[in-house]
C-alpha cells in the first residue's frame with residue numbers, strides 16, 4: 001500500500017458514521033423546483049412559527065449591553081439555575097444547578113451523552129423506528145445499535161420485550177418520548193417498566209425529550225423523575241422545537257455525576273460552551289408564560305387532525321400521533337418499499353416526505369409527513385395527492 005493511501009484516510013472511528021438521508025431528499029426537492037414545479041413540503045422537522053419576539057429582544061439586549069465574552073463553558077449561572085428550576089417543577093427531576101449543562105442543541109447533548117456512557121463493543125437498546133442520527137452517534141462510539149420494536153414492546157410488555165434483546169454487552173437504553181418519527185408518547189406505566197428494566201440490569205438511560213412541549217394525548221413523563229432513575233439517566237433537551245429556535249443551536253442536558261464530568265469534557269473540547277448572548281436569550285425563553293404552549297398545541301392539533309383525516313381518506317392508514325409533529329402512515333398500498341413510495345409521491349404529486357426505512361427497518365412501509373406547516377400548505381398537498389396519486 002502506498003503512503004498516501006494510508007495517510008489520506010479518515011480516522012477509523014468515523015468509518016461507520018454516515019450522513020443523513022434527509023440531505024438527499026432536500027436535493028431532490030431543489031431539483032424538482034429547478035424544473036419550475038411547486039413542491040408540497042412535508043419532509044422537514046422545524047416548527048412552523050418564528051422565534052417569539054421576547055426571545056429575539058433578549059438576544060439584542062445582550063448584544064447592546066456587550067454581554068458577549070466567554071462564559072463558563074457549562075453555561076451562565078443564571079441560565080443553569082433557571083433550567084434546574086424548570087426541570088424540578090415541570091419534569092419532576094430532582095436536579096440542582098450543578099446537574100445542568102448548556103449545550104449547542106439537542107444534538108450536542110446526545111453526542112456528549114453517548115460519548116460519556118458508551119464504550120467500544122457495547123450494545124445500546126433503541127426503540128424503533130427511531131430518530132436516524134442515533135445510529136451514527138452509537139457508531140461513533142464504535143458500539144452496536146440493537147433495535148427494539150416499539151410496537152412489540154407496547155403489545156407484549158416492555159420488560160418482556162427488552163429482555164429478548166438485552167445481552168451481557170448491553171450498556172444503555174435510548175429513550176425518546178414523544179417519539180420522532182411515530183409521535184408515540186410513552187405512558188407513565190411504560191416509563192416505569194423501562195425504568196424497572198434499566199435498574200434490574202444496571203443500564204444507563206439516555207433520554208431524549210426534544211418534543212416534551214408538543215403533546216396532544218396523554219402526558220409527558222420524564223424517566224429521570226422515577227425513583228432510582230436520576231442517577232442513571234442523562235436527559236437531553238432542546239429549545240429548537242419548543243420555542244422555534246432550531247437555528248439558535250440551544251439545548252441543555254441534565255445528569256448528576258459521573259455523567260456531568262463527561263458532558264463537561266465533551267463541551268470543553270468541542271465548542272467550549274454556547275454563545276453568551278444566545279444564553280441570555282435562552283433565559284428569556286424559559287420564562288415564557290405557560291399559556292404559550294397551550295396556544296401552540298392547539299395550532300399543531302388543527303394541523304394534525306387535518307393531515308390525518310386527509311391521509312386516512314386517501315387510504316394511507318395512519319394512527320393518530322400523540323405528540324411531536326409527524327404523521328407516519330402505512331403506505332404499502334403505494335409501495336412496500338418506502339423509498340419507492342416517497343419517489344412516487346414526489347414525482348406524481350410533488351409531495352415531499354421522508355421514507356420510513358430511514359428510521360430503521362421497523363419504519364419500512366411508512367412515510368413521515370411533518371404537519372408543522374401552514375394549514376394552506378397541508379390542504380394544497382392533500383389536494384395534489386387526491387388528484388395525482
Ligand SMILES: Cc1ncc(COP(=O)(O)O)c(C=O)c1O
Pocket residue numbers: 045104105106107108131176179180208210237238239240246250251
Ligand atoms: C428526536 C429528536 N431529538 C433531538 C433533536 C435535536 O434537535 P436540535 O439539535 O435541533 O436541538 C431532534 C431534532 O430533530 C429530534 O427530532
